[in-house]
């Protein structure tokens with residue numbers, strides 16, 4: 001499934017190396033600016049095939065290998081799109097065509113100021129009133145939040161005894177009255193991505209803005225996480241490989257051959273290989289419509305931790321020659337252990353799934 005895409009991988013890598021030069025990466029990182037031109041260019045040149053998950057995974061990995069801030073930004077306009085693709089009505093799905101062409105930007109709002117791991121505990125409420133829903137509440141750390149045209153939003157629609165049965169997903173037009181986004185500044189990493197706090201103050205939604213069925217939102221989002229966690233594993237894999245590229249180049253240039261360096265090179269390359277096998281193995285099940293949540297969570301948690309480990313090693317090994325690009329990799333790595341489910345949350349999923357079996 002993936003080997004036949006080697007030419008595509010090469011094309012993406014060439015694109016990223018050409019577009020994500022050190023000066024460009026540095027500029028967007030320092031200014032905390034979203035790279036609209038690069039994101040549009042990547043889409044218009046067909047660099048990112050949003051309709052083919054295997055291609056998206058490869059594009060994410062190769063772009064993040066060169067620069068994760070730009071790579072994630074370029075592959076994020078579609079964020080949340082799978083919820084529309086799998087559960088949306090025809091009108092909602094139509095929006096995806098404009099997303100594929102870079103004309104429309106999406107985002108996904110789940111996390112709230114009170115917490116993100118406990119998805120079923122969210123408080124944003126969409127109250128039914130006649131044939132409308134009135135949305136009130138707030139979301140935190142929402143990628144594309146201040147630049148998206150539409151957000152897929154998970155909100156409570158009833159106070160069911162079983163908390164996760166009272167949630168529903170909506171497609172929210174960010175131009176609606178009562179919608180407010182405030183861009184968050186001074187992030188540690190992935191600074192080219194746009195992250196915002198969102199407020200909904202009596203935002204009036206129509207019944208047509210409901211995605212799928214009322215009360216099924218939690219399940220839709222868990223299905224989405226099964227897909228998006230693979231992409232985060234791909235981001236983390238790319239970051240690890242980028243860190244290792246720096247390590248190899250430095251070790252060779254400086255002719256380092258001491259035992260500690262040799263052990264580090266062996267450890268980093270072994271962990272990257274393990275992360276790659278886990279990620280592509282989990283992806284191969286998912287892309288055949290047979291997801292294995294435990295494999296997906298293993299891939300996400302292990303690749304995330306490998307990104308942090310590899311970038312730390314890159315900092316340590318090249319420490320005598322401070323290089324902003326390596327510092328950027330180090331800062332970009334940390335989020336891999338946090339978004340789309342922290343490592344702790346992934347480990348809970350793994351244990352529950354494994355213990356469910358024989």
Ligand SMILES: Cc1cc2nc3c(=O)[nH]c(=O)nc-3n(C[C@H](O)[C@H](O)[C@H](O)COP(=O)(O)OP(=O)(O)OC[C@H]3O[C@@H](n4cnc5c(N)ncnc54)[C@H](O)[C@@H]3O)c2cc1C
Nearest residue numbers: 108109110111115116117141142143338339340341342344
């Ligand atoms: C740059 C950035 C972009 C983001 N983009 C988005 C986005 O587009 N959309 C979106 O919805 N969210 C987004 N997030 C939010 C992200 O998904 C959450 O930060 C993440 O899910 C963790 O939630 P939290 O930060 O509220 O931490 P909490 O859930 O409050 O967790 C705090 C700590 O407690 C641990 N913990 C929590 N529950 C348990 C448990 N049961 N057992 C053991 N440990 C536990 C966690 O692992 C963590 O270490 C983004 C975050 C960042 C930083």
